[in-house]
Amino acid sequence: xxxxxxxxxxxxxxxxxxxxxxxxxxxxxxxxxxxxxxxxxxxxxxxxxxxxxxxxxxxxxxxxxxxxxxxxxxxxxxxxxxxxxxxxxxxxxxxxxxxxxxxxxxxxxxxxxxxxxxxxxxxxxxxxxxxxxxxxxxxxxxxxxxxxxxxxxxxxxxxxxxxxxxxxxxxxxxxxxxxxxxxxxxxxxxxxxxxxxxxxxxxxxxxxxxxxxxxxxxxxxxxxxxxxxxxxxxxxxxxxxxxxxxxxxxxxxxxxxxxxxxxxxxxxxxxxxxxxxxxxxxxxxxxxxxxxxxxxxxxxxxxxx
Numbered sequence: 053x054x055x056x057x058x059x060x061x062x063x064x065x066x067x068x069x070x071x072x073x074x075x076x077x078x079x080x081x082x083x084x085x086x087x088x089x090x091x092x093x094x095x096x097x098x099x100x101x102x103x104x105x106x107x108x109x110x111x112x113x114x115x116x117x118x119x120x121x122x123x124x125x126x127x128x129x130x131x132x133x134x135x136x137x138x139x140x141x142x143x144x145x146x147x148x149x150x151x152x153x154x155x156x157x158x159x160x161x162x163x164x165x166x167x168x169x170x171x172x173x174x175x176x177x178x179x180x181x182x183x184x185x186x187x188x189x190x191x192x193x194x195x196x197x198x199x200x201x202x203x204x205x206x207x208x209x210x211x212x213x214x215x216x217x218x219x220x221x222x223x224x225x226x227x228x229x230x231x232x233x234x235x236x237x238x239x240x241x242x243x244x245x246x247x248x249x250x251x252x253x254x255x256x257x258x259x260x261x262x263x264x265x266x267x268x269x270x271x272x273x274x275x276x277x278x279x280x281x282x283x284x285x286x287x288x289x290x291x292x293x294x295x296x297x298x299x300x301x302x303x304x305x306x307x308x309x310x311x312x313x314x315x316x317x318x319x320x321x322x323x324x325x326x327x328x329x330x331x332x333x334x335x336x337x338x339x340x341x342x343x344x345x346x347x348x349x350x351x352x353x354x355x356x357x
Contacts (some may be wrong), residue, residue, distance in 0.1 A: 122323040131215040131332035134195045141199015149207035164317035167200030173181045191333045198340050213354045231308045242313040250306050304342040311335050
């Protein structure tokens with residue numbers, strides 16, 4: 053054949069019957085005989101096809117911009133960008149929280165409250181509106197609001213327990229890194245049964261949190277602001293908050309597995325590229341939840357000490 057590209061050696065690009073019936077190949081397969089013009093015309097067509105194919109092979113692989121589809125790499129970069137916004141917001145929240153200390157001696161809880169409420173509202177808007185259209189601007193705003201919340205609560209706890217923010221940050225990075233490594237290696241995967249258990253556990257944790265919040269407001273429990281979480285348990289006197297916190301950290305880690313699995317399915321399904329922002333949003337929600345829970349565990353432990 054005129055073409056040497058291995059792809060065209062595949063039987064899919066040939067007529068096996070013609071090859072077997074006419075020993076001369078494509079020329080012998082022409083029952084009417086080849087004319088010089090038809091031979092030259094086909095040779096020119098083959099040369100043009102070969103040049104086009106070689107150009108396609110030499111061209112770089114199409115990326116997310118070219119295909120308009122979601123990719124893992126593009127989602128990673130979007131997630132990094134969202135966390136960069138969160139870090140900037142956290143710096144603002146930290147400075148805002150610590151500003152009154154020089155004059156009043158007390159930090160401001162306003163960034164904590166404003167960031168928490170704004171982040172909660174924006175998260176609901178993103179979740180319910182993304183079914184029709186993903187709006188990156190709302191996700192950017194959520195990242196900034198979460199930054200205020202994280203910066204405010206971190207500064208507040210740092211005043212009480214010096215060094216606790218660094219400990220919580222390192223622990224969070226460790227959990228995220230280990231979970232990602234296990235997921236990438238295939239040793240940890242989401243399953244229908246585990247997800248069902250996870251949802252039941254989440255519901256139980258939500259009920260407990262609401263009850264604990266009510267007791268903290270109307271019936272002060274314990275010597276700490278954590279309510280029932282600060283009470284010693286039957287297991288070596290470890291506070292309930294630590295035992296529950298460890299359980300919640302495990303749930304948050306599995307939630308990360310679900311996030312990674314959802315991103316992979318989005319890529320396999322050829323989801324539009326803008327859904328990478330939604331993947332980054334989901335990871336950010338889980339990581340912030342994980343960080344706050346670890347921060348609380350450390351505060352309970354250091355408070356009891």
